[in-house]
Amino acid sequence: MIRLRILSGQKKGADLLVRNFPYTIGRARTDNLRLEDAGVWDKHLTFSYDPDEGLLLQHNPKALAMLNKETFEKARLKAGDIIEFGATRIQFWLSEMEPRNLKIRERLTWAALIALALAQITLFIWLN
Numbered sequence: 001m002i003r004l005r006i007l008s009g010q011k012k013g014a015d016l017l018v019r020n021f022p023y024t025i026g027r028a029r030t031d032n033l034r035l036e037d038a039g040v041w042d043k044h045l046t047f048s049y050d051p052d053e054g055l056l057l058q059h060n061p062k063a064l065a066m067l068n069k070e071t072f073e074k075a076r077l078k079a080g081d082i083i084e085f086g087a088t089r090i091q092f093w094l095s096e097m098e099p100r101n102l103k104i105r106e107r108l109t110w111a112a113l114i115a116l117a118l119a120q121i122t123l124f125i126w127l128n
Contacts, residue, residue: 001095002047002055002077009037009088017095023047025090026060039064039086047077057092059085 004016016033025033028042035044041063048056055077059065065085067075081092 003093003095004033005091005093007082007089007091009035009086011035018047021047021049035086035088037087040088041086044085045083057083 002018004018006012006014006016018032023033024031024043024046025035025040026042026044027034027036027040031043041060044060044063045065046058048058050056053076056074057067057072057077058074059072061073063085065072065083067077067084068082069084077092079092079094083090083092
């Protein structure tokens with residue numbers, strides 16, 4: 001999951017959590033995040049995930065976008081990157097990990113240790 005923090009534009013201050021890829025940002029009704037700021041095109045940006053390359057960002061070839069004040073066609077994202085397109089600036093972050101609930105695993109481990117100890121005690125008594 002990734003987090004997108006909108007730094008400028010009409011939705012300034014919004015903090016979005018992206019769970020599914022590809023994820024599109026633009027002016028079109030079909031975009032996952034719809035922005036109507038000046039200079040934003042339909043399907044302006046597309047976030048995708050490739051297991052070999054990581055999190056990738058592409059922009060509409062007809063539109064302009066910059067990553068950390070440099071132009072790009074396709075770029076691998078890093079935490080803290082600033083994406084600028086039209087009148088909008090967005091900061092990219094990796095989202096916080098949700099901790100797993102390990103209660104069942106812990107209880108099964110304790111049960112196995114107790115069963116092992118009881119088996120050893122039983123075996124010791126039986127052999128003596």
